[in-house]
Amino acid sequence: MRVNRSSELEWSGVQTFMKAPVCLTPEDLRAGKVDVAVGGVSWDGTASGLSGTRLGPRAIRQGDYISGSRHITHLGVRVNPLDHLVLADYGDAEVLIGDVEGTYENVRAFVAEILAGGAIPIILGGDHGVTWPAATAVADAYGHGKVGIVHFDAHADTAPDMQGSLYGHGTPMRRLIESGAVPGRNFVQVGLRGYWPEPPVLEWMESHELRTHFMAEIHRDGFGAVLERAVDEALDSADHLYISLDVDVADPAYAPGTGTPEPGGLTSAEVLWAIRRLAAEVGMVGMDVVEVSPPYDVGPDITALLARRAVMEALTGTAMRRIGLT
Amino acid sequence: MRVNRSSELEWSGVQTFMKAPVCLTPEDLRAGKVDVAVGGVSWDGTASGLSGTRLGPRAIRQGDYISGSRHITHLGVRVNPLDHLVLADYGDAEVLIGDVEGTYENVRAFVAEILAGGAIPIILGGDHGVTWPAATAVADAYGHGKVGIVHFDAHADTAPDMQGSLYGHGTPMRRLIESGAVPGRNFVQVGLRGYWPEPPVLEWMESHELRTHFMAEIHRDGFGAVLERAVDEALDSADHLYISLDVDVADPAYAPGTGTPEPGGLTSAEVLWAIRRLAAEVGMVGMDVVEVSPPYDVGPDITALLARRAVMEALTGTAMRRIGLT
Amino acid sequence: MRVNRSSELEWSGVQTFMKAPVCLTPEDLRAGKVDVAVGGVSWDGTASGLSGTRLGPRAIRQGDYISGSRHITHLGVRVNPLDHLVLADYGDAEVLIGDVEGTYENVRAFVAEILAGGAIPIILGGDHGVTWPAATAVADAYGHGKVGIVHFDAHADTAPDMQGSLYGHGTPMRRLIESGAVPGRNFVQVGLRGYWPEPPVLEWMESHELRTHFMAEIHRDGFGAVLERAVDEALDSADHLYISLDVDVADPAYAPGTGTPEPGGLTSAEVLWAIRRLAAEVGMVGMDVVEVSPPYDVGPDITALLARRAVMEALTGTAMRRIGLT
Amino acid sequence: MRVNRSSELEWSGVQTFMKAPVCLTPEDLRAGKVDVAVGGVSWDGTASGLSGTRLGPRAIRQGDYISGSRHITHLGVRVNPLDHLVLADYGDAEVLIGDVEGTYENVRAFVAEILAGGAIPIILGGDHGVTWPAATAVADAYGHGKVGIVHFDAHADTAPDMQGSLYGHGTPMRRLIESGAVPGRNFVQVGLRGYWPEPPVLEWMESHELRTHFMAEIHRDGFGAVLERAVDEALDSADHLYISLDVDVADPAYAPGTGTPEPGGLTSAEVLWAIRRLAAEVGMVGMDVVEVSPPYDVGPDITALLARRAVMEALTGTAMRRIGLT
Amino acid sequence: MRVNRSSELEWSGVQTFMKAPVCLTPEDLRAGKVDVAVGGVSWDGTASGLSGTRLGPRAIRQGDYISGSRHITHLGVRVNPLDHLVLADYGDAEVLIGDVEGTYENVRAFVAEILAGGAIPIILGGDHGVTWPAATAVADAYGHGKVGIVHFDAHADTAPDMQGSLYGHGTPMRRLIESGAVPGRNFVQVGLRGYWPEPPVLEWMESHELRTHFMAEIHRDGFGAVLERAVDEALDSADHLYISLDVDVADPAYAPGTGTPEPGGLTSAEVLWAIRRLAAEVGMVGMDVVEVSPPYDVGPDITALLARRAVMEALTGTAMRRIGLT
Amino acid sequence: MRVNRSSELEWSGVQTFMKAPVCLTPEDLRAGKVDVAVGGVSWDGTASGLSGTRLGPRAIRQGDYISGSRHITHLGVRVNPLDHLVLADYGDAEVLIGDVEGTYENVRAFVAEILAGGAIPIILGGDHGVTWPAATAVADAYGHGKVGIVHFDAHADTAPDMQGSLYGHGTPMRRLIESGAVPGRNFVQVGLRGYWPEPPVLEWMESHELRTHFMAEIHRDGFGAVLERAVDEALDSADHLYISLDVDVADPAYAPGTGTPEPGGLTSAEVLWAIRRLAAEVGMVGMDVVEVSPPYDVGPDITALLARRAVMEALTGTAMRRIGLT
């Protein structure tokens, strides 16, 4: 269902992601031969820092000045992803305020619906807790153990629990590994820094063979070298790639609108470059962009814009891969 | 076209006005038997103060915590307007940056489309200049001279021109009167204050028999008494009522998000009460809510919320009239 | 434990409520002969609108320019509450992100601790969901059925559930009534307006004899008259008074920093007057001030300041009652 | 020296107060036959709450949408003050960061210069401490004991000292009285509320016969009645009127941009009405508008706008008095 | 006309650019032997993204903490530009709200006036549309075809039109080339990125021999190398250099206050270095700094400050060139 | 005195620095065997740019999402500083509004108290003027001439006076050198840029042998090389190291919340790296972190967070040194 007039400026009219048509069921997706469906999880019920990510999907949907029409071209690689991919906005998963478990179940079902519709799911968070059900749904579709995750984050998100709760934005990677959905070896982590987690968790990560690239390594060797390693590891570790982008991997200067900011992170250019390369060179079957917290965003909502551009880079890379341009 | 899931929270999913279905053509409106269609004019090209009203429709669409489902009830009058009215979101008129005349023509055509679809148009501005084409389209439909306007504003908006330009947010009422679309006698103005316009314009207003209620009168006699007079004048002055609400009629404490704020204005309760009474007791064939400038709005966008509530009061009053509850 | 230097300006040094000494156990309270203990519940996990109330207690603690020393005097009644009451800051209840039920249990235990320490609890929210466990703890202490609540709010908060969850900031009054802790007849509600809840809930309220004063009544009869009625009803309805103040009872102009703002509310002066009169004329055994959402507050955090002043008015009224000045 | 083009919009070009010409010496003022000179004191070095008033004059100069041309008319009284008064912008007094005493001396000399130029000084603060030197300069010119002050404020500002310092925004009225410049009996205070000052200071005020109107009186009797009393007292108490307007006399909803906000205050309409009546009915020889703190202002800087309008009301009232319209 | 006292702090007194004296006519400029005149175009009527650049000149004028006195020294090159250049503030061009064509004509005449006064014009925007008339005026003075432009921008701004309008901030470079004022070969563009414009426009740019340096080149080769090339091309391409700086060439982290932000841009240090080198090594006959949108700026208005520093670097480079220090 | 519950989330409960226990006297420090005491100076009375640093300590204390419990680990070096150091919050020095000299004396005494308690003082400013008394107190303890300072700043802060006043945030380094407390040769300055100070001051700096590293050097040679030089110079220049960190050394993108921002500065990663290396390789006996101005901070207060992390890096480096890990 197209809900926009073709002549609309970006900030005018009903706000869907890139002014894509709306689909609400797997049948809609199949009928539209949709390649990629963007869906939101407006949820901040498992964030331990500042709240506000419940408004993330809305902000990312509307965070742009470029008309969402087909007439876009990536200036770096000269590809228009919309020439090669059919995009839809799948609306939002149902969140249940005060019911954490029910919400997580809804997210898993929501992503499963998109996959059932034949589309690649790109999930807009929401706090990082949603990666647990979202990536699980992808693993359900492609086979537990068959999916690898490249995880951009300032934080490991591998805590055994948060104050006793298994649900939380500090635990999703632990859940995925412990459930067998995504083996530890299939994880490539980029951008960790700061003062968390503690040694027992770090040891658990090593024992489960996560391939973690701390910012210290990036500052020492340069981002280009580390990205090279991450791409190689992603190619090596699994059959299918899921990208999980926590915007706090970028420095707070570039991504202030988030709930657990940590100085010393990546630049916006580095984030975008990495996403595009992974999508193009490794290919991707699912993605999430999480932890955008609009109440803390600044100026023209630069964090939501960065998140949106990351999705567009993923689309561009995916299109490049389809046309053999990697 | 419904683009939302019934279980969505207000800030989740695709943002249409009150989660109403989207219509893009008069045929859509007729097919859906739509009673009231809300449409945006994302435009600030004729604002002489601060800019930003181009984001007004987007902010008003999303300015709420109440689910847009049918399950609302006005606590003061115990009416659910959606039990009696079919509501649609008609998207936005096409604005042309840098082409003032073309934009105004588009607005007139856009409102005419809604009327052609059989629905009452409620236009979300945008700067107040859009009242010229919007109210003209309503007068086109009901007959020039047959429509009266109750105009809430801190400003008269009856300037002959703005720096030589006939187009502007300081001139729409002059244009409507001089074109014959709405005779001066059919204007009831409420809330004027401050230091503008100059005596020649005030004299012109008197000579054209506008019925202007300055804040000085309201401070002296009380809002209740002046509203009573305004309702009587509206009933007396024309066959059909168009309501034009410039949010700056409210005091900047209540409506800070606007481009030409003027201290000493109405409270939010007074604005809402007046709109509902007019819609219920006089009836209305069209409405606009203008001058919401989101870059200057504060907190949880309280100005956009007030504008949205004003539309909901108009819906409630219209429903009350339909069921004979005035 | 005093943690401040006597010469500190308000915004300097460690921020406790009014620079009161810190107590962490009932024993501390008893040892200090504390009359009133202020405690926080930094929680927004059951808010259905905008989030952010998890930062409420921090903002209210620090929202002032008056030194917290004993040297204050209420200019309206010429009473220094700290001449008559020993005040302490009891810190915060433990909130469990992602564990709603556990958090509510902790709140109940936290308030019970304060009562066990012999002090009147004043709870700083947090979303309004915390009133369920907080007021239950007070009812536990004074006897179920013996406590009445004067509830200031734009919203009834009497929903049977929120999307199926019993926990939520729209349900606490329902929970208290259905559990028998506070009978419906013991509720006096002030300030309701807007479009929520629906008729079945309103009917339930009537059938349970809640005494609800809508803003429509206040606009018609004046706040003074309605407050008079509310005071009489509070005196009539129960042996002990608990005050629950949702800051959204004030108009968004006066209390923008909240998650479910509703135009058409009370002024700051009306809120403060009402709290002081109730504390002085009826007396109070517990209180909460909820729904302050700092990410949406404006300027010098005027909503947090209003909440803080409301607590100070409660202290003043309590002191007035102790010295027989009502 | 005119520094603006006549065709400029308000926010365009060099920002002087109401686009008035600039004068920098008493000779400039005399040469231009200036009636009223507006001057700034960009100073926050003696504010005990939040800082930021050092940017007050800049914000007030630019806080408007009305062109500063002669073409303005007060809609309530139909007077254009600029038809009757020559206005100039006298720039700013020299503030010395880290040198309190030197700055106060400079303010006294700055105001004396304006008076020597034959103009009525209107001083834009800056924190309220500047009233001491500013009003002293006016008393120097008209005779100590001959000037009366109507003082709008949430606070008495009659402390004997601030942490031992005689300089401060809590002491100016004490300084003026103790120096004999303005006897206590010549003070009319309007709008006091909150929890400060303490009884000994209140007793000192009574013993010095200040005529203090607390908000409690205004809430009880209405603003109209109290304003009537204040006008009578001002006429009774001295030969010459100086108006000192601390913007925090308005409620934080109307004047959030200030450093020591206190809920429960006046509306914007009440403030403006009072200033105009005093200027028209009593006449005025000097004025200050203080405590505007732009870092805490909201939206389109509504506090600076209120301050600016207060100056315009003073100009209007002064013009009314000149033409016998009171 | 000097309108400031020598002792003023930067944020005090009347705000002209660097506290420079004001000139309003070419005669003023000639009389003052002015070398460089800064003028504003407070205009956002042709911006297709967010609005707000109408406040750009005001914000840039006041965006600093350094006293505008002669006592400044560039720490990198140890030159005080004001020792070698006479600077003036020429106020603003007349903008006509609602009259795009008239405004552009005024800008062309305004710049022509500065050139007629013998000064180098530095224009503070306003949206980038103003470069069309501004650079045309410079080309009028130096000869069409004789001026080259180094254009810093995230965007090419070479669209044939914007929704049919030739006027717009996406078209100025096209206009300049198609009118013959500045041949395509005389354009050196730096910093382009993102998803705009489309291939036909890119092809047009190539066919007109624009020398475009995309961010992709800068990320690959480093900014130093690309700047070297740009300087060489600027020296090669024309007799006279005009610099057009769209602040969005900087990353949104460094320049958030703009209407069409694009992640992945330059740092502030790179922008400033480039401007100074061009002014020093190539020399410049005109400049504009555009797209500063203050409503979206953050903190101490860091985008306006960057724009201001860019002008100061241009002054420094110009002074270096005059004294042979390149 | 511990004032927090162990289970509290960071933003919950009473806010001390890293939830450290509170000490108010040297005896408290000695009794607790405190190694490092953090104390605030909530003061902006000697800032010549924007004000607001009086709220710096409060913002830095609460600027985090990491629980202040012992369970932290620096991911780059795998050290938990709290395993090796006892930390306390020493509250704030008494600031005297309007009494500059008295405040500076209080700061000197406050730091002396911490040293008398056997702890390393880390002072949270406040404007940079406080370094004069703070570093003097350290020199008093270790011997005048025995202490060296590594001074990170965009500005030299070596002015002879500010408008005649010796007190100011532009003069502390001059005061320290001229008093003999810290010889010029013992100063290593990093990060200077912009247009201040003037040549005579620069010459004075050279004649006093300050070792100043301008940003121009860093841009030319890279930060790593310059940091190496700075560490060597620090080791060479004195027996004891005092670190003075003005947050404006970072680019405004990374540290917008400051009063005299200067584009072209360090990244957050560079600042943190430098502090940790100095603490680890040179050792430190005192530190200050100044010029955080919360009213100008953005998003989740990223400048306060950077300041807090700088303190944590200093703690980490100090712990590394204690365990021989450099």
Ligand SMILES: [Mn+2]
């Ligand atoms: Mn994460």
Ligand SMILES: [Mn+2]
């Ligand atoms: Mn993270």
Ligand SMILES: [Mn+2]
């Ligand atoms: Mn209007």
Ligand SMILES: [Mn+2]
């Ligand atoms: Mn208006």
Ligand SMILES: [Mn+2]
């Ligand atoms: Mn509630």
Ligand SMILES: [Mn+2]
């Ligand atoms: Mn509520």
Ligand SMILES: [Mn+2]
């Ligand atoms: Mn005052």
Ligand SMILES: [Mn+2]
């Ligand atoms: Mn005051």
Ligand SMILES: [Mn+2]
């Ligand atoms: Mn551009």
Ligand SMILES: [Mn+2]
């Ligand atoms: Mn651009």
Ligand SMILES: [Mn+2]
């Ligand atoms: Mn410094």
Ligand SMILES: [Mn+2]
């Ligand atoms: Mn500095």
